[in-house]
Amino acid sequence: MRILLQRVKRAEVRIREGSDGGPRERLAGRIDGGYLLLVGFTHSDTDREIEWMTEKILTLRLFPDHEQKLNRDIGEQGGALLVVSQFTLYGDTRKGRRPSFVDAAKPDLAIPLYNRFVMRLKQRGLQVATGEFGAMMDVELVNDGPVTFWLEREASSAS
Template structure:
């Protein structure tokens, strides 16, 4: 499993000209699932992200988590995170999980984040989405589940 974590001042996702998910300060997540992922990967990454200390404290040190600042999460499924561009000019997506598996693990991931008391907004799995956000810092991190790192 692979997640792009971006600290955000605001974020929203639009499908068919309708806002389907929107947050103020917190985390913007782009979530990719590979065919090898399991519930263990889901839990490890969700727990890691819930406690990830990337927000500044009063001393301007990255010491606070999204939970600490009472922030929210916008989680958007993105199979293109497993696009392989090493050969040719068109990405290969053979490493991305099939939609039925990816959607199940994506939903489990979001539920695990919610179990930490976080407000989690989402896009629409498999839809064509317009995502906008203000990257705060900017701070962007790439996290892979430990079985793939």
């Protein structure tokens, strides 16, 4: 499981719709502050990776305290989450000019994992907005800091 986490002042995702004469968009999710999470899954991911990643995201201290030290987690900050599926996080660009996506989980595995991940975050009491799995999306954000982290949890990892 891979996540690109960006602390944001605001973020939104719009779904591109319509191929009959003009682009249309509809707002899928918006937050005023918190984390934008671009989330990708691979074939071996399970609920163990979801649980580990949920705990990591909710306990990372990425917000400043009164001394401007990164000492507050998202719950203390009162932030929200915008979760967007991103299979291209498992794109391999080492060879050739066209990325390979053989390491990205197929939709029949990735969709249930994505839905369980979103559900776990919501169960922890945070405001969670989402994109739409498999849709063409436009993601807009104002990165706060900027603060950006790459999070990864391989299924073979121990605790």
